[in-house]
Each structure stands twice: as C-alpha cells, then as structure tokens.
Amino acid sequence: MSRIDPLRGRLVRRDLLKITGAAAGAAALGPFTGHGVLPSETAFARQDAASTIVFGVGTDVDALDPRTTDTQEGYIACANIYDCLVLYDLGATTIRPGLAESWEISEDGLEYTFNLRQGVSFHDGAPFNAEAVVTWYNSFVEGAPDSQYDVAQMPYVQDFITSWIDSVEAVDEYTFRMMLPKPYSPLLANLAIPIAGVISPTAIAGGLEALAVNPSGTGAFRLARAEDWTRDSQMVLEANPDYWGGAPKVQQFILKVVPEGSTRLQQVETGELDVAWALTPEDVERARENPDLVIVEDAGLNTNNVEFNVTKEPFTSKEVRQALNYAVNKQELSEGLYNGNMVPAGGVLPPVDWAFNPDLQSYPYDPDKALELLTAAGYDEANPLTFTLMAYTIPRGYNPVGDRLATAIQEYWAEVGVQAEIQTGEWTQYRADRREGKFQCSLSGWQGDNGDPDNFLYALLGGDSKGNGNNAFYENPEVDALLADAVAVSDQEERKTIYQEAEQLIVDDAPWTFLGYQKHQVVTRANITDFQLQPTYIYYFAGVSKT
Structure with missing residues (x-):
C-alpha cells in the first residue's frame, strides 16, 4: 500500500485548518469593523442590572431533575437549584460539607455516617432531614419502596451511586447511614456530582415528568414559575433568600440559549450576556483584545x-x-x-x-x-x-x-x-x-x-x-x-x-x-466578580456578583 504524496496531503490539511479557522474568525466578527462594534438593536438590549447574571450556553437544558439530566447545561442548572450532601471546594475537586455538615467512615470502609444540617427547607417548603434523604435515595434505586428508577431516563445513577451502596437508613432526624457492599474510595466525590442533588420528597411524589420542569431543591436559586423556562430560549432562576449558605449576590441567574459561538461572543461584548461558555478558540482570542472582557482559564x-x-x-x-x-x-x-x-x-x-x-x-x-x-x-x-x-x-x-x-x-x-x-x-x-x-x-x-x-x-x-x-x-x-x-x-x-x-x-x-x-476557558464581562472555574464544569453562582 503506497502512501499518498505526503507534501500534497499536508498542504491540503494545513489549508483546511487555516480555512476553517478563518471561517470561524469571520463568523465571530459579525457586525464588527476595525473601529469597534456597530450599533444594533441588540446593543440596546443590555443586561446592565446589577441584580442579574446572564450565562450564555449553546443548547437548552434537557431536564431539571438531577437524576435524569444528561447534558452539561443541565448539570450547571441543577448545581445551582439543588445541593448535594457534599460539594466541591470552589475551583477544585476536593470535598467540602454540603447538606451534610460532617461524616465519619468506618475503618473497614463499609459504613458512612452523615450528620445533616438543621433548619434547611426545600424550595417548596418541605423540611430537609434524614427521612427526606432516604426518600430521595430510594427514588432511584431499582426495587426500593416507591422507586421511580428508569434505566433509560437515569443513565448514570447506577454507575456513580447505587452500584456502590447496599442500603441507606435514617438513624435519627438529622443523621443517616450508608452501608456499602465493599470499600469504594470515590464515593464522596461521586456524591458531589449534580446527579446526586437531593430532591424534595413532595416534588418526587409528583413523578418524573413533573419534576423535570418543576424542580425543588435546597439550592441557591430556584425556578419560581414554570413559565420562567422558555424552551430553547432562556431559563430565569430566582435567588433563594433563605439559602443556608447565605443569600446569593444577585437576584436572578439566567441561562440564555445562544446556539452560535460567534453570537455568544458578540452578546458578551455588547453586554447582553455576562458570561459566555463553549466559545471557539478564535472567539476566545478575539475576546482577549477587548478590555471589557476577562478570560477565565485553567487546565x-x-x-x-x-x-x-x-x-x-x-x-x-x-x-x-x-x-x-x-x-x-x-x-x-x-x-x-x-x-x-x-x-x-x-x-x-x-x-x-x-x-x-x-x-x-x-x-x-x-x-x-x-x-x-x-x-x-x-x-x-x-x-x-x-x-x-x-x-x-x-x-x-x-x-x-x-x-x-x-x-x-x-x-x-x-x-x-x-x-x-x-x-x-x-x-x-x-x-x-x-x-x-x-x-x-x-x-x-x-x-x-x-x-x-x-x-x-x-x-x-x-x-x-x-x-x-x-x-x-x-x-x-x-x-x-x-x-x-x-x-x-x-x-x-x-x-x-x-x-x-x-x-x-x-x-x-x-x-x-x-x-x-x-483548556478550560470561560469569557466574562469585566464587572463580574468572584466567578470561579470548576474543574468539573458545573459553576456555582451563589457567590458571584456583578458591579
């Protein structure tokens, strides 16, 4: 088998890479000229309110049930609506307390005992306690009492959670215990993934279909009304003033669907977006030239x-x-x-x-x-x-x-x-x-x-x-x-x-x-403060502010 002319092949490929890169760069330019941004209707629809952060994503959230969500956009939304028993440290993958204030692991690694926060309520008013945790856990365990487990709709709960746990039981009102069939070192890390967001027992009782669009967690933000989610357009989340971690710094967190990366860049430049995610490399490099923008990046x-x-x-x-x-x-x-x-x-x-x-x-x-x-x-x-x-x-x-x-x-x-x-x-x-x-x-x-x-x-x-x-x-x-x-x-x-x-x-x-x-890269407006990259791409917005 003879090889195609290597010089010819390499030139074709390099030309291709240049052409595709140039095409993306041209698309990113949109209404720009060498003298800056041309006036447009969108330029006048700015989100200047210090009480709102608008996050631009490429596609819509699939569902607001953390057990069934299967997209990164869904994880980002659920990470702000729900809390897990443990959370990731800001900017890291090490573990900090979440809905569990503390925990102990037995010497043989087979028993985890969690001590829960007291005085926490779900968005729908239901109390958070050990019985709520048991109800939540049983809801995605095949064969458990009142289980809603559906292998097609819950593709990850077995791999990350239930395969490694034999049973969960309440010890008292604010203490519960997980028993494992064998030691499993990544368990706490898995319990911080958004699919492990703890759901209100009242919301669970409403069924999978209802919960996908009517979430109720304990998180920093909530979907106050079903009409606040316009499919393939935007989702408006309101701050939870009673959040156990302290009231969020802004009143609204909006996920806005902007399918084209070049358009997301334009909108973060004009101020229609405060944060833009999943931009092309060409768009990121263009953003570096704009003093009104900040590139937040890490490995x-x-x-x-x-x-x-x-x-x-x-x-x-x-x-x-x-x-x-x-x-x-x-x-x-x-x-x-x-x-x-x-x-x-x-x-x-x-x-x-x-x-x-x-x-x-x-x-x-x-x-x-x-x-x-x-x-x-x-x-x-x-x-x-x-x-x-x-x-x-x-x-x-x-x-x-x-x-x-x-x-x-x-x-x-x-x-x-x-x-x-x-x-x-x-x-x-x-x-x-x-x-x-x-x-x-x-x-x-x-x-x-x-x-x-x-x-x-x-x-x-x-x-x-x-x-x-x-x-x-x-x-x-x-x-x-x-x-x-x-x-x-x-x-x-x-x-x-x-x-x-x-x-x-x-x-x-x-x-x-x-x-x-x-490389992990997100573009923000320069007036956005305390935004931190999470290595797991799930971004906590409770502590993010806008000046």
Whole structure:
C-alpha cells in the first residue's frame, strides 16, 4: 500500500485548518469593523442590572431533575437549584460539607455516617432531614419502596451511586447511614456530582415528568414559575433568600440559549450576556483584545477523542485502531484548529488528574507506521479501509469547534489512504444512537464529573459501563480487574499505580483515537466578580456578583 504524496496531503490539511479557522474568525466578527462594534438593536438590549447574571450556553437544558439530566447545561442548572450532601471546594475537586455538615467512615470502609444540617427547607417548603434523604435515595434505586428508577431516563445513577451502596437508613432526624457492599474510595466525590442533588420528597411524589420542569431543591436559586423556562430560549432562576449558605449576590441567574459561538461572543461584548461558555478558540482570542472582557482559564479536566465501536467491523481489528491513532498529527491539530489550546493526548487521563502518567507509551504521529498496520490488517489501495465517521455539530467544552474536528481528522486519515465519510447528527439523537451502539466510529469526549481517575477510566472504558459512558463497547477483563482493585484501596499513591497500569493496557488496545485535552476557558464581562472555574464544569453562582 503506497502512501499518498505526503507534501500534497499536508498542504491540503494545513489549508483546511487555516480555512476553517478563518471561517470561524469571520463568523465571530459579525457586525464588527476595525473601529469597534456597530450599533444594533441588540446593543440596546443590555443586561446592565446589577441584580442579574446572564450565562450564555449553546443548547437548552434537557431536564431539571438531577437524576435524569444528561447534558452539561443541565448539570450547571441543577448545581445551582439543588445541593448535594457534599460539594466541591470552589475551583477544585476536593470535598467540602454540603447538606451534610460532617461524616465519619468506618475503618473497614463499609459504613458512612452523615450528620445533616438543621433548619434547611426545600424550595417548596418541605423540611430537609434524614427521612427526606432516604426518600430521595430510594427514588432511584431499582426495587426500593416507591422507586421511580428508569434505566433509560437515569443513565448514570447506577454507575456513580447505587452500584456502590447496599442500603441507606435514617438513624435519627438529622443523621443517616450508608452501608456499602465493599470499600469504594470515590464515593464522596461521586456524591458531589449534580446527579446526586437531593430532591424534595413532595416534588418526587409528583413523578418524573413533573419534576423535570418543576424542580425543588435546597439550592441557591430556584425556578419560581414554570413559565420562567422558555424552551430553547432562556431559563430565569430566582435567588433563594433563605439559602443556608447565605443569600446569593444577585437576584436572578439566567441561562440564555445562544446556539452560535460567534453570537455568544458578540452578546458578551455588547453586554447582553455576562458570561459566555463553549466559545471557539478564535472567539476566545478575539475576546482577549477587548478590555471589557476577562478570560477565565485553567487546565481542563476533559478528554477529546474519536471513539471506535470495537464490536463492529472494521474496528474489531486492533491494528486498524492503532493505525488510525498513528495517522493523526495531534500537535498540528492543536495549533491549526484550536489555536494551541488543546494539549495533545497520550491516553485517557488529562494532565490535571492526579493519576496522570507522563511516561505513558502512546501513539506519536507516524503515518508510515499507520500504513504498515493497515497493510497487516489487509487494507491497501485495491482494498481501502472505508467507514462512516459520525460527528456532532455543536461546540462542547472538550471540542469547541464541533464538526470541524471531523473534517480535520478525515484529512489525516485520507493521507494514509483511509476513506472516512462524515455524517452529522442532531445532538440529542446523536448521543442516544451512540449509547445504542449504532455507530461504527464517532466523535466523542468527556468532561470530568468528580476529579477521580475512576470517573474517566471506569466510566468511559470499564466493561460494566458499556452503553452508558463506554460507547466504544470496549471490554478487557484485565483492565476491569485493575479498576475494581483501585476503588477498594484508600491510599492514593497505591491507587495511582493501579490506574496507570490500567491506562497503559487501554492505550495499547486503542478503543479511541486519543486526541487531546482542551483548556478550560470561560469569557466574562469585566464587572463580574468572584466567578470561579470548576474543574468539573458545573459553576456555582451563589457567590458571584456583578458591579
């Protein structure tokens, strides 16, 4: 199998990256000129009120039931409407008290006793106590009294919570106990994820359909009226003046849907938005030039990849999967498509994860090695490797350029004779089809939920996670055994060694093309104070103010 002219292929690809970058930059310009912003109707619709913060997102929240929400936008909303038993420290993944003031863990790691805050009420007036916690927990446990568990609507509660807990019982009015079948070190980190937001028992009794649009938590903000949520437009949340953590600094927190990243940039520049999320690298660089804006950025707890369904041809072949990894120039991809804001990936875990392995043996750019492996797998010019690459179109935190990434990857693979046809899908249906195993190959990615390496390695590539987070349908018994060992160990250094061994096995099996880790970047108006990035992308707004 001969290689396509490398100079020609490289020029095509670089031109492509420049063209797609220029297109995004031009789109970002919109009504701008060299002399600044031209007057427009939107410029006069400014959100200047110091009592309101408007947060721009690319797509609408899916549901306000934390058990069923399945989008980052939903997590952001739920993180401000509900509280968890424990919360993340601001700007970190370490744990602080939430609705539980304190807790004790037994020496064998099988019993967690939580002491709850007193005097807290849900937004609907129901009291928060140990019985409310038991009702909430039972609502998503299969077979429990009054359970509402639905595997299709609650895709993550088993993986993150109920699989690791045998039972929950009230000890007294403000104390309850969790019993575990075996030690599980990430439990507290999992209980801080927004899906573990504690829900009013009255709201639970109303059923799944009602709760999705009529939430009741104990959080800093609340949806006061159903009409305050206009689908695909905006959601207006009101401050909870009785919030146990202190009344929020603003009266309203609005999530406004602005599908185009370039439009989000324009609106944060004109003041229609106070905070803009999921902007393209070009938009972020433009924002740096505006003294009225601030770029809040840090290393990202995420991963960006192409996912191979290892149960479908041609991706049952390890040689094919490895070849496609060697064919991608990740450094060039970062510089050309992401303005250098993607750290090229060696494996699954990002550099900010405490189990990151700088010595991981991975896939440097080597198109000759890719050709060698493709030939070994039986593919050549007479029998080229062909398949469909599915792509989403909307920006994500781990990939703010959407389906432009698919076009760039297609070019790299074409250079070694691979014919990948790109098809795009609507985001909600796209995600559902991936879980059902309908795709051969698809763009994928992940933004960490809890800061624990288990949340990447087990959630995305553990055998028990197939069809949930693991949409490569990858399974390696040796990997699964190591992941099981890691969560039973309390010593972090010992866990780190185990995770690094598991990750090396995963990388060797190549269920993904490992691409990179996107820098975490949010643009705010300069008059927004105390906004902090959360590594888990869930942003607490209770302490954020506007001057």
